[in-house]
Amino acid sequence: MVLDAVGWLRYRSAGWVARLLWRIARWVVVAGVRVLCDAGRGLRWWLRRLGPYLVASREYGRVIDHARDHDHPYAERRFLLARRRTVYTRLVITAGAAAVLPAVAYGFVGAVAAAWGGWWVWPLAVALILAPFAAVGRGVRRAGTLTDTAPAALAGEGVADRFPMADAHTRAEAAGAVLAALAAEGISADGGEDVRREAWGWRVPVILNGGTPAAVVGKLAAIEGRLDVAAGAVLAAPDRQRRARVVLRILARDPFVPHRFAPHREPGSGTIREPVVIGRRMDGDPLAVSLDGVHVLVVGVTGAGKTVTLAAIGDALTACPDAVVWDLDPIGSGLDLLGGAVSRRERTPAGIERALADALAMAETRPRLLARLGMGASWRASRARPALVVVIDEYPRLTPRAKDLAIGILRAGRKARVTLVMATSEATSDALGEAVAEMARAKVMLACRHVDVRLALGPSKLEEGWHPHRLHAEEGGSIEDAGRGYVHAAGNRDPVVSMITPPDPEQVTSDGDARAATRPVIDADTLTAAGVTLAAAAPSGGAGHPRETGHPGMAGGxxxxxxxxxxxxxxxxxxxxxxxxxxxxxxxxxxxxxxxxxxxxxxxxxxxxxxxxxxxxxxxxxxxxxxxxxxxxxxxxxxxxxxxxxxxxxxxxxxxxxx
Incomplete structure (x- = not known):
C-alpha cells in the first residue's frame, strides 16, 4: 500500500515537472520566434526609412518638384544644391557608423569573452544586437502598420478630428500632423523642406497649394485645437522671399527658460553705430536693434514690460562711448536704476519741456554743421561728437507742448542723430499724437490690444502673423509673458517672439557709477550753434559732469x-x-x-x-x-x-x- 502511494506520487511529480518543462520550452520558443519576427520587422522599418533619409527625399523632394512645376529655376537650383550637400553629409555619417559601430561591438564582446570566457557571451551579444530592432518592431506591430504614422487624412482615409503633436517623434510625423491639421481646416499644402526639432518644439515649413498665408494665420486657434497644443503655442510666419511658403512654429515648452539677465557690459565697450543686443529671439539668435538715427516706439499694456525694455535699451546705450542718454519720465522713476550713467534726468513737466526744446534745437542745427565737419549726409556719432538718445517713459502723460516738441524731434532728428525712445500703453492717435507711430521706424510690441497692432504696425501685419495681442501681461504674482513681444525693426522683419533681457539690478547700479566717470558729453559745436547750455542738466541727486557746466562753447576748435x-x-x-x-x-x-x-x-x-x-x-x-x-x-x-x-x-x- 505504502509502496503504491510512493509510486503514484513519483508518477504525478514526474508528470508535473514534465509539463512545466514543456511549457517553459514552448514559451522560450514562442518568445524567441516573436523576438526574431519583431527584430525583422524593426530592421525592415529602419531600412525603409534609411533610403529616403540618405537621399533627403522627404525634405527636398516636394519642394524641388514644386519649384520645377511652377517654373522657378533659381529656387530649383538652390534646393538641388542644398540636397546634394545634405546627401553627402548623411552618406559620410552613415558609412562611418556602419564601419565603426560593428567593430566596436565585436571588440567589446571579444574582450568580455577573453576575460570571463564561456559560451554564453556570444548569444548575449546576438541578443544585444537584436534588442534595438526588436523594440522598434514591437512598437510597429502594436501600431498595426509599417508605414509612416502620418494621420489618416494624408492617406485619403478621411479627415480626423485631432492630430496631437505630442505623438510626433520624427520629422515626417511632425510634418504629417501639421499638414493634416491644415487639410482639416480646408488649407491645402505640401510638406516643406528643413523640418526641424528645436529645444522649444517643432519648426515646420509648408508650401501652400493655393490661397495666401493670411488663411493660415486666420485659423491659428483652430489649428492649435487640431494639434492639441496650448493656446498661443502655434506661430505662423510667412516667408518674405516666397509668398507661398509659411513657417509654422509649434511650442512644446517655454523657449525662454531659464530666464537670464543681460550680460555685463564694460564702460565704453559698445558703439551706437552698430546694432545693440537687448534680448534674444525664440530661435536662439540675439535680438540686435539698430539705434543709430532710429526712433523707437515701445507699446504695451500695464505689466507688459515697458520699463524692462527701456532699462535694457538704456543699459546698452550707456555702455557706448558715442551716445548720450537723457531720461524723461513724467510720473515714474524712469532709468534711475542706471544711476550716473544717464546724463540728464527730468521729472517735472517744465523740465521735460526744457529738455525736449534743447534736443529739438540740436536736431535742427546739427545738419548745418555736417559739411563744415566733413561728415557727409548725416551725423557720424563718435566720442567727441556723440549721438543723443532721449528716453521717454509714459509718453501719453506729456504736456501738449512737450508732445509738439517730440514730434519736431521725430521729424528732424534722424539725420542729426538726435533720436527718441518712447514707451506708451496704447497706440491710439489720442495717446500718441500726430503720426508718431509712422515716424518711429523701430517698434517693440509687447502684450497689447488688438487695435494697437493695427495702429502701430498697420492692418496687414495681423495677417502676416504679428500677434502681440495674444501675449499676456503680468498679473498678480504671475509674470506671464511680461518682457516678451515682437520687434519690428531693421534685421527683425519676421514675426518671431523675442524676450527682452533686463540688466541685473545689482550689477547695473555699480556699472552706472563706473560709466558716470567716462560718459560722453555733447560737443561744443552743437551746443553753440543750438544756443544750448547744460549747466543744470546733471542727473538727479548728483553733481554734473565737469565738462557740462558753464558755457560749453568756449572749448571749440x-x-x-x-x-x-x-x-x-x-x-x-x-x-x-x-x-x-x-x-x-x-x-x-x-x-x-x-x-x-x-x-x-x-x-x-x-x-x-x-x-x-x-x-x-x-x-x-x-x-x-x-x-x-x-x-x-x-x-x-x-x-x-x-x-x-x-x-x-x-x-x-x-x-x-x-x-
Whole structure:
C-alpha cells in the first residue's frame, strides 16, 4: 500500500515537472520566434526609412518638384544644391557608423569573452544586437502598420478630428500632423523642406497649394485645437522671399527658460553705430536693434514690460562711448536704476519741456554743421561728437507742448542723430499724437490690444502673423509673458517672439557709477550753434559732469570754413532770421569775444551772400534778439564787436519763447 502511494506520487511529480518543462520550452520558443519576427520587422522599418533619409527625399523632394512645376529655376537650383550637400553629409555619417559601430561591438564582446570566457557571451551579444530592432518592431506591430504614422487624412482615409503633436517623434510625423491639421481646416499644402526639432518644439515649413498665408494665420486657434497644443503655442510666419511658403512654429515648452539677465557690459565697450543686443529671439539668435538715427516706439499694456525694455535699451546705450542718454519720465522713476550713467534726468513737466526744446534745437542745427565737419549726409556719432538718445517713459502723460516738441524731434532728428525712445500703453492717435507711430521706424510690441497692432504696425501685419495681442501681461504674482513681444525693426522683419533681457539690478547700479566717470558729453559745436547750455542738466541727486557746466562753447576748435548754398531763409514774425543767427553762432566758433570785422569776414566764408554785409546789416540781424554791438577787448586791441555767449543765450531764450 505504502509502496503504491510512493509510486503514484513519483508518477504525478514526474508528470508535473514534465509539463512545466514543456511549457517553459514552448514559451522560450514562442518568445524567441516573436523576438526574431519583431527584430525583422524593426530592421525592415529602419531600412525603409534609411533610403529616403540618405537621399533627403522627404525634405527636398516636394519642394524641388514644386519649384520645377511652377517654373522657378533659381529656387530649383538652390534646393538641388542644398540636397546634394545634405546627401553627402548623411552618406559620410552613415558609412562611418556602419564601419565603426560593428567593430566596436565585436571588440567589446571579444574582450568580455577573453576575460570571463564561456559560451554564453556570444548569444548575449546576438541578443544585444537584436534588442534595438526588436523594440522598434514591437512598437510597429502594436501600431498595426509599417508605414509612416502620418494621420489618416494624408492617406485619403478621411479627415480626423485631432492630430496631437505630442505623438510626433520624427520629422515626417511632425510634418504629417501639421499638414493634416491644415487639410482639416480646408488649407491645402505640401510638406516643406528643413523640418526641424528645436529645444522649444517643432519648426515646420509648408508650401501652400493655393490661397495666401493670411488663411493660415486666420485659423491659428483652430489649428492649435487640431494639434492639441496650448493656446498661443502655434506661430505662423510667412516667408518674405516666397509668398507661398509659411513657417509654422509649434511650442512644446517655454523657449525662454531659464530666464537670464543681460550680460555685463564694460564702460565704453559698445558703439551706437552698430546694432545693440537687448534680448534674444525664440530661435536662439540675439535680438540686435539698430539705434543709430532710429526712433523707437515701445507699446504695451500695464505689466507688459515697458520699463524692462527701456532699462535694457538704456543699459546698452550707456555702455557706448558715442551716445548720450537723457531720461524723461513724467510720473515714474524712469532709468534711475542706471544711476550716473544717464546724463540728464527730468521729472517735472517744465523740465521735460526744457529738455525736449534743447534736443529739438540740436536736431535742427546739427545738419548745418555736417559739411563744415566733413561728415557727409548725416551725423557720424563718435566720442567727441556723440549721438543723443532721449528716453521717454509714459509718453501719453506729456504736456501738449512737450508732445509738439517730440514730434519736431521725430521729424528732424534722424539725420542729426538726435533720436527718441518712447514707451506708451496704447497706440491710439489720442495717446500718441500726430503720426508718431509712422515716424518711429523701430517698434517693440509687447502684450497689447488688438487695435494697437493695427495702429502701430498697420492692418496687414495681423495677417502676416504679428500677434502681440495674444501675449499676456503680468498679473498678480504671475509674470506671464511680461518682457516678451515682437520687434519690428531693421534685421527683425519676421514675426518671431523675442524676450527682452533686463540688466541685473545689482550689477547695473555699480556699472552706472563706473560709466558716470567716462560718459560722453555733447560737443561744443552743437551746443553753440543750438544756443544750448547744460549747466543744470546733471542727473538727479548728483553733481554734473565737469565738462557740462558753464558755457560749453568756449572749448571749440579752430574755425574751418565750409562751403554751402543755402536757400534764402524766411524771417520770423518777430524779425528773427533763424538761419542767419545759426550761421553767426557757427562763425563765432565758441570764441569768448569777436570783433565786427572778424565776424563779417568769417560769415563771408560761409556764404557769398554775407560778402555784401556791413556792420549795420549784422547789427540789424541781431537786433530782434536784443543784441547790440559794443566795445570788446581782444588782447591789446579794443574794437566794436560782440560777445558770442550773450548771442547764444539770447538765441536759446528766443527759441524757448517761440516753441
Amino acid at each position: 579752430p574755425f574751418v570754413p565750409r562751403p554751402r548754398d543755402p536757400a534764402e531763409p524766411g524771417r520770423d514774425r518777430r524779425g528773427v532770421d533763424p538761419e542767419t543767427v545759426i550761421d553767426i553762432l557757427i562763425a563765432c566758433d565758441g570764441l569768448p569775444k569777436i570783433t565786427t570785422a572778424d565776424l563779417l569776414a568769417r560769415l563771408a566764408t560761409l556764404d557769398t551772400r554775407y560778402s555784401r554785409w556791413t556792420g549795420e546789416t549784422l547789427a540789424g540781424a541781431l537786433r530782434p534778439l536784443g543784441i547790440a554791438p559794443g566795445p570788446v577787448r581782444i588782447g591789446q586791441r579794443v574794437a566794436k564787436g560782440y560777445t558770442p555767449p550773450e548771442i547764444a543765450n539770447a538765441w536759446r531764450a528766443w527759441r524757448v519763447r517761440k516753441i
